[in-house]
Amino acid sequence: MNFTEKDIKQIESKGLSLDEVKKQVHIFEAGIPFTNIAEAATTDSGIMTLNDSLIEMYIASFEAEKDKKTLLKFVPASGAATRMFKFLFQFVNQYNPDEQSLNSYINKNNLRELSLFMVGMEKFPFYREILASLKSKGINLETLPTQEKVWHFAKAMLDENQLNFGNQPKGLLPFHEYKKDHISTAFEEHLYEAALYASSNGLAKLHFTISEVHEDKFKDEFKNIQQDIEKNTGVTFDISFSYQQQSTDTIALTLDNEPFREEDDSILFRPSGHGALLTNLNNLNADVVFIKNIDNVVVYRYKEEVAKYKKVLAGILLELQNQTFEYLHELDSKAIKGERLTTIENFLTNKLSIKISDEYRKYADRYKVEYLKEKLNRPIRICGMVKNEGEPGGGPFWVKDHRSNQSLQIVESAQINLEDQKQADILNNATHFNPVDLVCGIKNYKGEKFDLANYVDPNTAFISQKTKNGKQLKALELPGLWNGSMAHWTTIFVEVPIITFNPVKTVNDLLKSPHQIKE
Secondary structure (H helix, E strand, O other), rough: OOOOOHHHHHHHHHOOOHHHHHHHHHHHHHHOOOOOEEEEEEOOOEEOOOOHHHHHHHHHHHHHHHHOOOEEEEEEEOEEEEHHHHHHHHHHHHOOOOOOOOOHHHHHHHHHHHHHHHHHHHOOOHHHHHHHHHHOOOOOOHHHHHHHHHHHHHHHOOOOOOOOOOHHHHHHHHEEEOOOOEEEHHHHHHHHHHHHEEOOOOOEEEEEEEOOHHHHHHHHHHHHHHHHHHHOOOOOEEEEEEOOOOOOOOOOOOOOOOOOOOOOOOEEEEEHHHHHHHHHHHHHOEEEEEEEEEOOOOOHHHHHHHHHHHHHHHHHHHHHHHHHOOOHHHHHOOOOOOOHHHHHHEEEEHOOOOOOOOOHOOOHHHHHHHHHHHHHHHOOEEEEEEEOOOOOOOOEEEOOOOOOEEEEEEHHHHHHOOOOHHHHHHOOOOOEEOOOEEEEEEEOOOOOOOOOOHHOOOOOOEEEEEEEEEEEEEEEOOOOOOOOOHHHHHHHEEOOOOHHOOOOOHHHHHHHHHHHHOO
């Protein structure tokens, strides 16, 4: 594939090199192998379970150490809210109340979501805001027939000249309505939550990855709520932001593997998915990093329960990390052998769920030491897992690599060959689901930051087909942040209750109990 001088200038202006783009093209041409799942991780194999005494122990362990640590909460928050309102955009654009009844439209288009929306309208946190907006335009919603009421309500939410929710960052939408007419955003809820588990010495640090065009909106929101939140929690907040960097964009190709070109003949580059955020995470410096998506929040009465399990995961991290660091210092001494090696091997197997290679048994002691050091000296992630309730997305699996070594990984269904019946059966029988609930250790036993780019599996990228200006193209997503980007981390899965997972994927999710003030 030949690139012109103009192409090369465009590539370099994005912070990419020609070699990097050629590597991306090679991935398109060679294709990406499916992930080979050996079995689902379960509570019998790979997922740790908790009881009351363990919960108390890990919380106590975390509380005892947290003020000696730098804590940080990392929240991917760059998404616009467009997908939340997909069925409402369709409704507003298609429905004509003069031509058919609302029930007829719902049945014809199989829009059960719209029925739920219609029944729950008054429970949305923005209901009164919509009423006021319509009233200013001379429309009294409460006097309209039902079908007109629903249409006007949805149009006011989405119209660019009214509330324009579909083009707002999800983190700044009205999420929860409290007493005294206070409406909170997901951004605000993350701050209150962080005060409960991600603060040390009276300081809570949060880092949000956002779209650059929304930075002023987030900063304005923080100014508006900072005084009240700090007064209510007794915690000071240190908020920082970053953007998905252009240097993580990937080239788009035609179906014939040629660069997809815009009308001005420039090459189309696309954002490469949440795996690009590894660069943002790699630029941060903290002892303990909590990772949670922007839309996974709850109203205040559930926050203590959610915070409890974050502390548990952090306690598990610190206990395993302390033991890991102790063993690594021992292995540095070179004098270690015999029974002590066996103790460390058992720790890898029983506590870190690391399957030791069959070849290891043949090694001389000095090579065993090297092997154990390499396995132990890695970033650590403790991942909460919830019981599978049919949600789309990834889950915990034992994955087999090309050398038949097995490791615990979070795998998306798109990475699995569903035409292979054995692979499909393993996926369908999986018991747990990934809610993106991670607590991470990103420093080594010498207190130095790991370079997280060294622990990525490039063979876990995604190729998908998209369209642009009516033309089909192939797009490349980098290995997902908690999928292939963390493939070579030490991974611990822990079963946590479903209350820790309350995402708002569609607007109707705001009607669920964890997002409502009243039972």
